[in-house]
Amino acid sequence: MLVKNNEDLYELLDSLLREPTEFWNTFYKDKEKNVPFFCDRPDEHLVKYIERQIIKPRKVLEIGCGNGRNAIYLAQKGCTVTAVDLSQRAIDWAKEQADVNNVNIQFVCENIFNLNLELQEFDYIYDSGCFHHLSPHRRVSYIQFINKYLKNNGYFSISAFKENGKYGGSSLSDKQYYMDRTLYGGLGYSKEKLQILFSEFQEIEIRDMQHNNLNRDEFGLEDFIVCIFKKV
Numbered sequence: 483m484l485v486k487n488n489e490d491l492y493e494l495l496d497s498l499l500r501e502p503t504e505f506w507n508t509f510y511k512d513k514e515k516n517v518p519f520f521c522d523r524p525d526e527h528l529v530k531y532i533e534r535q536i537i538k539p540r541k542v543l544e545i546g547c548g549n550g551r552n553a554i555y556l557a558q559k560g561c562t563v564t565a566v567d568l569s570q571r572a573i574d575w576a577k578e579q580a581d582v583n584n585v586n587i588q589f590v591c592e593n594i595f596n597l598n599l600e601l602q603e604f605d606y607i608y609d610s611g612c613f614h615h616l617s618p619h620r621r622v623s624y625i626q627f628i629n630k631y632l633k634n635n636g637y638f639s640i641s642a643f644k645e646n647g648k649y650g651g652s653s654l655s656d657k658q659y660y661m662d663r664t665l666y667g668g669l670g671y672s673k674e675k676l677q678i679l680f681s682e683f684q685e686i687e688i689r690d691m692q693h694n695n696l697n698r699d700e701f702g703l704e705d706f707i708v709c710i711f712k713k714v
């Protein structure tokens with residue numbers, strides 16, 4: 483490959499690591515397997531942002547929507563939702579669930595870095611568990627993505643593995659992932675790392691996810707960090 487621009491360079495680096503589409507399609511083959519987020523409950527922090535009116539989104543983009551549990555909640559709360567995932571199996575499952583819940587969501591099966599929607603149209607971009615599966619160089623593409631699709635004064639949220647937590651959350655150096663050619667199941671983040679990475683945005687809140695094993699309406703796992711930022 484002849485690297486001519488940044489995108490060529492990112493694609494070259496992508497090729498050193500796992501190709502995600504096949505991995506995630508295989509991951510979603512068995513919907514009955516014991517995966518915590520194979521459920522129909524929305525994230526606890528998302529429910530709080532909406533109930534406490536920290537955000538009042540109208541048009542929402544969910545990235546890495548999986549089975550659609552958060553997209554469906556947002557649609558039930560009156561948002562116009564576009565939900566993207568690169569796995570066709572995840573999208574098919576999410577469409578089924580949207581039908582069961584009688585909500586209308588625009589689903590798109592695509593890698594977020596190949597997405598081609600209208601520019602800057604969303605009030606809120608929601609990511610539950612996608613960002614920590616992206617390789618270090620794709621953080622640059624991720625911030626470009628947020629700036630491209632989020633309106634000024636819009637918000638975005640991420641939930642990610644905490645470093646060295648129960649679910650992994652690798653804390654190796656960025657260089658090591660390319661040397662070992664693996665992300666070790668997902669990268670771990672701390673409050674400080676998120677503050678550094680998203681310093682061009684206004685921090686609204688960064689906190690631990692609340693572990694909600696007794697709450698039947700909301701989903702929460704220990705060893706996750708959740709954050710919400712504003713594009714100003």
Ligand SMILES: C[S@@+](CC[C@H](N)C(=O)[O-])C[C@H]1O[C@@H](n2cnc3c(N)ncnc32)[C@H](O)[C@@H]1O
Binds near residue numbers: 592612
């Ligand atoms: C840990 S799962 C979380 C799924 C869902 N957000 C949830 O919490 O139930 C991560 C999701 O991100 C999707 N994903 C990973 N990388 C992606 C990318 N570059 N573009 C679009 N989707 C991606 C995967 O297919 C998977 O569904």
